[in-house]
Amino acid sequence: MKHGILERIAEEIYRFDAYPNEERCHSVALALITKHPCLREPGSPDGCSGWKNSLMYKMGNYRTKLRKAGCAEVAINAGIRRTPQVGAKGLKRPKRFEVNYLPNLPEGQNKDGLEAERKLLVEEMRKQNPSGTIIAAKMDQTFPLRRREIVEAEPPVKILKARWPALFSERQVYAEFNRIATTHLESDFFDSLDRFTPLFLTIFKSKKGSVGDKLAEIVQQIDSARPDVTALRTLVVRGLPILLGDDPSDFYNTAFVSNCSEAWAKVTVGLVTIINEDAPVSSDPLHLNPLSTGIILEGGTVMENLPNLPQALCLLFGLSYALHLEYPRAMRNTLIFIQRVMLRLGENKLPPRLQTLKNLLLS
Incomplete structure (x- = not known):
């Protein structure tokens, strides 16, 4: 009976996380004995230590079965040679809680069939009023083909945008993130940001030294009498890199309408805020009312006219998952903090600086 229970639980766990850590397995074991008290273990401190250990081993065995059955995702994550051209070197195991890291092709379909669907998707995007329903359905259908292309071939962003134009729309960035991490990025990101904002403001004001001076300049630009939600969010995303020791100078960029193309060409990974030359800087130092905001990857504009x-920033984080991008070195601490603390994705173990800030927010 225990074998059957573990087998069914492993199947269900795999739908959400192929590589659950000890804490996640413990939460499942605790839920199991809560739902079924008869399964509680006598003599165990919490009544489920044995179940937790069994689940850890069972998940390893379950992945082995899937690998032997030809499951591409667990095979590539284990570094097993899949083709003569693709070996263990260069293959990356998911470290950011990508639940669907490299899913298999749908049953009964092959690459040629999905490639034909991709071409139909491109044609739909060329229409003046493309159908959101058709785009969503075909993006769901072609997801395994797209992930294999992105993870294994790692093409330039410019080529990806030409082959998958729908992937660079706001709705599909959020949908793709949900396909990969089974998490609603937009709602979780802004809910967490708004929940932590009062604490962030308190921490910003308490800092001393050069970091405190930089944060004070940002805080002073907000109207404390009537703070706007967007203004407070902008303050936090501007101040968070400074607090975590990152260098946002090449990540957050500002350009005038007349020279925006030159400014974009100099950015590898980052955001560009486009403002009007006639707008006085003193009246809007944080550029809370820009003409537009753009996302830049590999020196090219991939998304623009953002509010x-x-x-x-939220969409750029989503694109880092959708396009399998490494976090930029200059903003690595900030993006890891967003991932692990604000969105609760991945391991709980954090670098000391990030752990200190997490303790302050959760204390």
Whole structure:
């Protein structure tokens, strides 16, 4: 009976996380004995230690079965040679809680069939009024083909945008993130940001030294009498990199309408806020009312006409998953903090600086 229970639980766990850590397995074991008290273990401190250990081993065995059955995702994550051209070197195991890291092709379909669907998707995007329903359905259908292309071939962003134009729309960035991490990025990101904002403001004001001076300049730009939600969010996303020791100078960029193309060409990974030359800087130092905000990858514009900086940062984070991008070195601490603390994705173990900030927010 225990074998059957573990087998069914492993199947269900795999739908959400192929590589659950000890804490996640413990939460499942605790839920199991809560739902079925007769399964509680006598003599165990919490009544489920044995179940937790069994689940850890069972998940390893379950992945082995899937690998032997030809499951591409667990095979590539284990570094097993899949073709003469693709070996263990260069293959990356998911470290950011990508639940669907490299899913198999749908049953009964092959690459040629999905490639034909991709071409139909491109044709739909060329229409003046493309159908959102058709785009969503075909993006769901072609997801395994797209992930194999992105993870294994790692093509330039410019080529990906030409082959998958729908992937660079706001709705599909959020949908793709949900396909990969089974998490609603937009709602979780802004709910967490708004929940932590009062604590962030308190921490910003308490800092001393050069970091405190930089944060004070940002805090002073907000109207404390009537703070706007967008203004507070912008303040936090501007101040968070400074607090975590990152260098956002090449990540957050500002350009005038007349020279925006030159400014975009110099950015590898980052955001660009486009403002009007006639707008006085003193009246809007944080550029809370820009003409537009854009996302830049590999020196090219991939998304533009976004309403504000927090929205653009959220979408850029989603694109880092959708396009399998490494976090930029200059903003690595900030993006890891967003991933692990704000969105609760991945391991709980954090670098000391990030752990200190997490303790302050959760204390």
